[in-house]
Amino acid sequence: MCELLAMSANTPTDIRFSFTGLSQRGGRTGAHTDGWGIAFYEDKGCRVLHDPAPSAESELARFVRAYPIRSLAVIAHIRKANRGRVALENTHPFTRELWGRLWCFAHNGQLKGVKALPLGPFTPVGTTDSEHAFCWLMGELRARFDRRPSEARLRKAVAELFARLRDLGVFNALLSDGMSIYVSCSTRLCYVERCAPFGPAALIDEDMEVDFSQETTPDDRVLVLATQPLTRNETWRVVAPGSSLVLKDGHVTPL
């Protein structure tokens, strides 16, 4: 098992609070000790930081918890290896360029026979099932559309491809091009929507509390999605197994 985290916001927002909670599960409050990674979009650019060391101990994770990087779209992953050795090249999120955008992908679950899916122009660098699934997905999108299609057509295609991967096993996954975050839920994901009136939130995995009313303006919207709730005094909604969502500007809609 691995754990996933995503954030979508309508104003550049830093994810240190949520990442502080998640990263404890990589060795302190959880056993996901086989690496971690996080992708922050800034306009069309993307910073991807990852490390095969446990997130609770990694020096780079400490940097991410301490240094505010503001973004509209973030995805993160902490890993418990099942397929593919513990190594940087097997650490999510994975990144490829398609249609002049950087796409990042992180996955939790096991997919039976995924390596039989034929690959197009994208080739895995590491040996995980997850990166194979991502390369297949990118290749399928490229085969269908020479250039970026309308958002409606893109969503329909992603939803179809997500459903095909869910048929192979457990496919809880996050895919982003920096504008939207596409979400697949096979078994377990939940989210919290933060908007005015903002209130306090306290982490489950660490003694840390934030009063969001001090950090926000009334127009801000932030959506945080994770494998398991990260805070103990907010309402986390469960995503229906077998469904796909899209997160954009802090809003969630079915894909």
Add this chain to the structure above:
Amino acid sequence: MCELLAMSANTPTDIRFSFTGLSQRGGRTGAHTDGWGIAFYEDKGCRVLHDPAPSAESELARFVRAYPIRSLAVIAHIRKANRGRVALENTHPFTRELWGRLWCFAHNGQLKGVKALPLGPFTPVGTTDSEHAFCWLMGELRARFDRRPSEARLRKAVAELFARLRDLGVFNALLSDGMSIYVSCSTRLCYVERCAPFGPAALIDEDMEVDFSQETTPDDRVLVLATQPLTRNETWRVVAPGSSLVLKDGHVTPL
């Protein structure tokens, strides 16, 4: 103008000393204040850290100067923008996957008419001439070879493509797949070879000295290549303008 830095070694080596010198030139001892980036290969994996903030002030650059990341192949860049606004997506090194390997690229110089070069399956994310040149180069390699060719054929192809780019202007550039670093010199590059007997080295841009005999074994080989010498008490060899090199395991050979 920008400045480049590369390191090739036959044993995992940390580049903090050289990067400390280079990063001062991003705002303190030099005017390359429009961002910086560094790519560290670890086996087939690659960490790429970059920041549009000046390297002399960037918090992330401070982390890189403080935290030892050991690698056999590193490329770095500090930017003085001429084409393309200051933004994360315009910050070198750029990365693409080809034949199941992550390729990184950094460039110094201006290329006349480069955007007329036709692109294959790789599309720029930002607006720099450099990323266009990189995408063209990757597309040409892919058009010539469906899968990774022999090292001899690959070197010949890279040398031809580098020469074509040098015909368009100034193309001082670094390209790596993690196994080799391919180097093009139009105008200005130099390198130092460190091997036994190791001695002391002192930076030009910062009051910092290292005695490499304390940090190495007699079999170690490290080659550091940069736009301008980084140390004041070592022999830096000038790369011939109009030539291409390949760095591998701390050795340099003509491409």
